[in-house]
Amino acid sequence: MSTSQYLETALAAARAAEVVIRRYWEQGVNVTLKADASPVTQADVEAEQAIRKVILGRFPEHGFYGEETGTTRADAEFIWLIDPIDGTKSFIRRTPFFSTQIALLHRGKLIVGVSNAPMYGELAWAERGQGAYVNERRVQVGGIEALADAAISLGNIKTLAGTPGWAALGEIVGSVNRTRGYGDFCHYHMLAAGQLDLVIESDLNILDVAALSVIVEEAGGTFTQLDGAPIDLATTSVLAAGSAVLHAEVLGRLGS
Known part of the structure; x- marks a missing residue:
């Protein structure tokens, strides 16, 4: 299993976000509404900040498109796409169907993906040409055609x-x-x-x-x-x- 510097960075960022998410999962969090009436919590914001710190600390020249903190360097060759808590409504209602989503776009092509669902107990990842993994086990689709x-x-x-x-x-x-x-x-x-x-x-x-x-x-x-x-x-x-x-x-x- 080959791990590129980009995938390793995405995994490190996901783990940093998980620390924040687990803390708020235990202590609870207040909820506010965005302009589109969708909910957001301090956990969303701080988890994205943790992700941003890891990624831009290693690749300051990269672009960053985050659900909570917006876009920087939109014309960069590499752009990170981030949803710190995809499924905030589930997080608020204390069901495990939420995750951290981290992807890397290179010249318009998605090349790395990390999906971490800490309370569900699954960490999935992939990079182009290297296969896909869930909890370190390589996975493959079923191939059903009918x-x-x-x-x-x-x-x-x-x-x-x-x-x-x-x-x-x-x-x-x-x-x-x-x-x-x-x-x-x-x-x-x-x-x-x-x-x-x-x-x-x-x-x-x-x-x-x-x-x-x-x-x-x-x-x-x-x-x-x-x-x-x-x-x-x-x-x-x-x-x-x-x-x-x-x-x-x-x-x-x-x-x-």
Whole structure:
């Protein structure tokens, strides 16, 4: 297992954030609302500060795009994409379905991804060409190709309701072997490990899934937006599958 300087830095930053998160998990934290009415806590802010300190301490020339502290050096060759607590609502309600997401973008291509879910007990990571790992075990997608054999997990599908895609999604759900809604980091970890075959999700942004896309793809999966377009900084939806064949079938059923 080869660990580059960038992956090692991402892992160190995730561990620094975990120290902050565990402290607030034990002592509790006050909640405030952002302008978009989404919640934020002091744990979010301090965890991102801890991540920023590790990353920019080693690579001060790199760009940084953080959920809580914004963007610096947006024109840099390397840009770090950070969500210190993806799943703040879960964190607030003391359920373990939240994680720290750290990804590295190099000239428009995501090359490193770390997803740490400390209270769930999983640390996943990947870098291009080196495979994907969950808790130091190399993982691989299941490779299921037939929709009838597939297990699907859905997340944040509210925006699909009332659109033409809603009917298509209903047909897909009616065709699979098993349907669940694990959400957040969890169903992407499971997809990478071959425990799920398909993830459909909307109402998200690139900071939620940048790292996870690297992990799923390095595990052998296919990861795009719902319309089949590549993941980019404007991403708001995901269609991820454990095989290219399954991905193509679902994409065709969803249409536009």
